[in-house]
Amino acid sequence: MPNKKLLLQIDFRSGLPIYTQIVNQVQAQVAGSVLKPGDQLPTVRALAEELRINFNTVARAYRILDEARIISTQQGRGTYITEIPPPKVTERLRRESLEALTQRYISEAMRLEFSKDEINEMVRNQLKAWKASAQANQNE
Amino acid sequence: MPNKKLLLQIDFRSGLPIYTQIVNQVQAQVAGSVLKPGDQLPTVRALAEELRINFNTVARAYRILDEARIISTQQGRGTYITEIPPPKVTERLRRESLEALTQRYISEAMRLEFSKDEINEMVRNQLKAWKASAQANQNE
DNA sequence: TGTGTAATTGTACTAATTGTATCATTGTCA
DNA sequence: TGACAATGATACAATTAGTACAATTACACA
Structure with a gap:
């Protein structure tokens, strides 16, 4: 189409x-x-x-x-x-979308045999280091 | 096979x-x-x-x-x-892969305007509740 | 068993399509 | 007229697609 x-x-x-x-x-x-x-x-x-x-x-x-x-x-x-967060999603919907997103992420990481500790650690570190601009060049 | x-x-x-x-x-x-x-x-x-x-x-x-x-x-x-990838390489690969995966996840979550705390919390909770079997076929 | 031919596989080179960067031109207005 | 914003021209870079080719394998058949 x-x-x-x-x-x-x-x-x-x-x-x-x-x-x-x-x-x-x-x-x-x-x-x-x-x-x-x-x-x-x-x-x-x-x-x-x-x-x-x-x-x-x-x-x-x-x-x-x-x-x-x-x-x-x-x-x-x-x-x-791009995906834009609907301005007026309910809190429940918001939470569910994060839940789904997170579940996909963890599911994938677990499939690749990373441990819970490794995953948790990586998330914490990257959140700490997060800069919005980093989104642009995440490909290396 | x-x-x-x-x-x-x-x-x-x-x-x-x-x-x-x-x-x-x-x-x-x-x-x-x-x-x-x-x-x-x-x-x-x-x-x-x-x-x-x-x-x-x-x-x-x-x-x-x-x-x-x-x-x-x-x-x-x-x-x-490749046969017998050097352990050094394997370890580096492992780390880089998890990094890339995590970055995509966080990048997506941040774009949906979730806070760092929300993300961290969700990851911790889902990791705690993780049952491998329950997630067997959730990837589509 | 050997051999020729087709099929299958990756490679190399080029073209097409897309957005980016830089500078020139134009036009408006104080 | 001079400054600045808007637009245009031109060259470039990144990604993907098209085409021809080379290496290897599969297989029919003498």
Whole structure:
């Protein structure tokens, strides 16, 4: 199934920068669940062509959205809507999602025959050392 | 006896390149003795088909693993887990694998805006309550 | 048993697609 | 006019895909 087409309405006379309009509208569509986690956005070039603007302008919008953790851009691959915690999940749902996440993690670690102590130790250490920026380059 | 099937879980939106995900997971399974010396890995084409990716992507992952002496690829024959990996390497692998796994977990949890305390607490509780049998088939 | 041919496997090189970085140009406004 | 923000042009880097090829193995058949 082809990607849902991203529908944006740019007003070139509105006084608002184009990239801001893109940011706002994507943000709005995410908030309104028109765009859902995992959805792929058009490539910078495709969207630029459709809107008849320079692809750098799209890239700029995407960069801002990426920094706001709303989308995830991956060089050579594409850009995707990230998982956003629903603003009003109940505490119970929140807890359950952490439970599920943790269970998958522990299950996997145990399958690889790490001991409980090793796991606990590793979690404690990494939590201590955690920096939000480290999320970007977790691949080495 | 047919080959044990290599079980890999690729997340196309994780931000990690596919080949890196393959490397990490094979590495982890070697470290955790899920894959043992002499085990044959799927052919580049077979694994590629299963994961619905290009076989060159698998080949790239295999090349990296080969350079790290974790596997041995042989043109025309197949790829195998290296015999007698030095204990030093194994230990380092084990550590790195758990590190990578844990980082992914924490990164995900933090993105869902759980606090360090919440995460730590959840891990400790689940570890305490862990029953291997209960988790047998929770990975899908 | 030997040998030729096809099948299977990994390799090498290249192309295509994607986002990134840097600087130039344009336009607005004090 | 000068400064600054927005946009555009160009070159680049990372990832994945396409194609041809080489090494090895399997197997039919003389």
